[in-house]
Amino acid sequence: MPDILQNVPENDPLRNPDQKKLIDQILEVNRDRPGATMVVLNELQKQIGFVSEAMQAYAAKELKVPVSSVHGVVSFYSFFTTTPRGRHVIKFCMGTACYVGGTPQLIEKAKQLLGIDVGQTTPDGAITLEVCRCVGACSQAPVMVMDEEISGRVRPNKLPQSIRTLQD
Amino acid sequence: MKYYRSHVLVCVDPDCLHRGAHEALDAFQDELVAQGLIDEVQVLETSRIGACSQGPEMMVYPEGVHYAGYTVDDIPFIVEEHFLKGRVAKKFELPAETAIDEELSAPTPKEMRVVLRNCGQIDPENIEDYIAENGYMGLAKALTSMTPEQVIDEVLASGLRGRGGAGFPTARKWQFCRASAGQVKYVICNADEGDPGAFMNRRVLEGDPHAVIEGMIIAAYAIGSSQGYVYCRAEYPIAVQTLNIAIEQARAMGFLGQNILGTDFSFDLEVRMGAGAFVCGEETALMASIEGKRGEPRPRPPFPAVSGLWAKPSNVNNVETYANVPQIITNGAAWYAGFGTEKSKGTKTFALAGDVKHTGLIEVPFGLSLREVVFDVGGGIKDDKGFKAIQTGGPMGGCLPEAYLDLPVDYESLTAAGSMMGSGGLVVMDDETCMVDIARFFMEFTQEESCGKCTPCRVGTKRILEILDRICGGEGREGDIELLETLCEQIKQDSLCGLGQGAPTPVVSTLKHFRDEYEIHIREKRCPAKVCKALIRYEILPEFCTGCTVCARNCPTAAITGERRQTHLIDVDTCIRCGICMQVCNFNAIVIR
Numbered sequence: 005m006p007d008i009l010q011n012v013p014e015n016d017p018l019r020n021p022d023q024k025k026l027i028d029q030i031l032e033v034n035r036d037r038p039g040a041t042m043v044v045l046n047e048l049q050k051q052i053g054f055v056s057e058a059m060q061a062y063a064a065k066e067l068k069v070p071v072s073s074v075h076g077v078v079s080f081y082s083f084f085t086t087t088p089r090g091r092h093v094i095k096f097c098m099g100t101a102c103y104v105g106g107t108p109q110l111i112e113k114a115k116q117l118l119g120i121d122v123g124q125t126t127p128d129g130a131i132t133l134e135v136c137r138c139v140g141a142c143s144q145a146p147v148m149v150m151d152e153e154i155s156g157r158v159r160p161n162k163l164p165q166s167i168r169t170l171q172d
Numbered sequence: 173m174k175y176y177r178s179h180v181l182v183c184v185d186p187d188c189l190h191r192g193a194h195e196a197l198d199a200f201q202d203e204l205v206a207q208g209l210i211d212e213v214q215v216l217e218t219s220r221i222g223a224c225s226q227g228p229e230m231m232v233y234p235e236g237v238h239y240a241g242y243t244v245d246d247i248p249f250i251v252e253e254h255f256l257k258g259r260v261a262k263k264f265e266l267p268a269e270t271a272i273d274e275e276l277s278a279p280t281p282k283e284m285r286v287v288l289r290n291c292g293q294i295d296p297e298n299i300e301d302y303i304a305e306n307g308y309m310g311l312a313k314a315l316t317s318m319t320p321e322q323v324i325d326e327v328l329a330s331g332l333r334g335r336g337g338a339g340f341p342t343a344r345k346w347q348f349c350r351a352s353a354g355q356v357k358y359v360i361c362n363a364d365e366g367d368p369g370a371f372m373n374r375r376v377l378e379g380d381p382h383a384v385i386e387g388m389i390i391a392a393y394a395i396g397s398s399q400g401y402v403y404c405r406a407e408y409p410i411a412v413q414t415l416n417i418a419i420e421q422a423r424a425m426g427f428l429g430q431n432i433l434g435t436d437f438s439f440d441l442e443v444r445m446g447a448g449a450f451v452c453g454e455e456t457a458l459m460a461s462i463e464g465k466r467g468e469p470r471p472r473p474p475f476p477a478v479s480g481l482w483a484k485p486s487n488v489n490n491v492e493t494y495a496n497v498p499q500i501i502t503n504g505a506a507w508y509a510g511f512g513t514e515k516s517k518g519t520k521t522f523a524l525a526g527d528v529k530h531t532g533l534i535e536v537p538f539g540l541s542l543r544e545v546v547f548d549v550g551g552g553i554k555d556d557k558g559f560k561a562i563q564t565g566g567p568m569g570g571c572l573p574e575a576y577l578d579l580p581v582d583y584e585s586l587t588a589a590g591s592m593m594g595s596g597g598l599v600v601m602d603d604e605t606c607m608v609d610i611a612r613f614f615m616e617f618t619q620e621e622s623c624g625k626c627t628p629c630r631v632g633t634k635r636i637l638e639i640l641d642r643i644c645g646g647e648g649r650e651g652d653i654e655l656l657e658t659l660c661e662q663i664k665q666d667s668l669c670g671l672g673q674g675a676p677t678p679v680v681s682t683l684k685h686f687r688d689e690y691e692i693h694i695r696e697k698r699c700p701a702k703v704c705k706a707l708i709r710y711e712i713l714p715e716f717c718t719g720c721t722v723c724a725r726n727c728p729t730a731a732i733t734g735e736r737r738q739t740h741l742i743d744v745d746t747c748i749r750c751g752i753c754m755q756v757c758n759f760n761a762i763v764i765r
Contacts, residue, residue, distance in 0.1 A: 041464035051467030080466040081447030099368030101525035112750040116728035143531035154186040
């Protein structure tokens, strides 16, 4: 297998000086913490937005752990993504109360409005559509999370308006 | 310390933030300064105090007046009326009864707030608020007047059992961990509240983080640990943030760190975040995750109390368990043991959700009946429909029908009925719920969340889901029910951890209590509750349709055709049975056949 770090793709965050600096900073701060892999990956996901293959290899090298164990962690947890998401993420909660409360209908409507499937990003890179686990706002089911913001009691006919606020 | 005559608590939960809570906070500050009241009235941020539907909501103490439905422009008026003229600004006052349908309302007569006592009442980001409510009293009492053994004895006498669901006596766990050899021991808080439909722990972490921290410090003292971790799921960013602020404040006050309260006991805490894996709520998987690995469970024994985090003796308890501890120490075991039943002592928080009138958090003494919980505390079924089932214990729990409503809520009774206590999610389902579909929903969840380490869970959940998909899809066969029963039994017996062992429970319980529904799906290819998409179709009633076009405009697949003011038609082949048309129709002209 060719060394990934020898062939870092042109558009990888590791090639972007600002992002590279951020990545190094995250690694530096957390290097000596016990169980650093999870902490580092959580930070990378949060601050860079995804963890590319090259970033995984780089983190493994810096943390002195096998690439396989970093990749094992990345592929295990649903929060880590290996490709960039859209500038905005719309998530629909699939907890029991939301499921019973109408999330499936909302997802159909959102798919129609955005013209994409769950897990995909609109071609302009604006919005990613996702389904997520219970966000714990069950008394307001069905719940939608736009970026970090939770809205409850969402109705399908209100969706176009909410989505438009993200597109502007 | 400054004294204020009034405290204004503004809700900064997501809903209220969305409706301008920060702007309202700033406007209050400005207006109080302008009126020269800033030294008399304090403005604080708090978590949810109301339904947040007319936010930003606010509470004024000591009067306890609840305001909502105002805009930033109304704030000078409220300040003038309330703080200058000393009368309630009636225009924006929310009467107590309308404040019922919310996440955490005033306790109903059958409730008893121990764990939730401070939630929504104090500023979670201000440690002094917690201290003013006798916070850290239990810690002081334990450290200065009790030996670790006495602390364990007190908790043992209180009868406190693990609130994560399994119900293991908390003090026994502590005893085992204390007795384990080794200098380094860890105290871990399981804040990976992953059960869909459960949000009790989130509220405690967001509303009263110090209660959990104090409970952990007391546990650490009892066990002989100097380092603790709170493992919180990534879906709860606000809880993580609140916890971190609270830990910093506790450290600054000398409740965490070296020589706590001047004694030679030292302990510190760190928050670790999950990354979206349900299985990490299982204690051995949780510890693997803190270690930075894939969250896969391992066989027990060795139990964590012997070999846990980094192979050191570790004690894992749930958020709610720890939050109970300070009050047990402060008020004494006898006080706590005064609530509940013979084997289940104290109170339990539940998240009441689904088709019940008053959804939200409740805390009741053990022993109340499910009927009292659903109908007295929860106000009964929404829209006065019929009760069908109550789902307890999350995806590893079961669905109980009406006949079980008089069951007392305690660990043993729920397990005996074929469900379980679980962490405390209660989802009420009305008579329009399809139980086969619900079983399929939970199976989809566990199948996806199965970590894949052991075969019975990885393959078995998938096979069950395939059969349920088939039944819901109108392709059920004779013998499917028996096949499901065999599979469920095997998966239950042979899986490695609680996830796999509990995964069949929703299927087993619905098969037991709603077997006829499975049979109708399989034999008559019919969904009695009219939920399963392959078995239903939507139709427009010509006598009610006004041709308003609302349904056609909202249909995601353009399956509805018709001219304005003409009766519309649904094309059965294009229709995906999403039900949006029925939801948006103002004339009840759409029915399910």
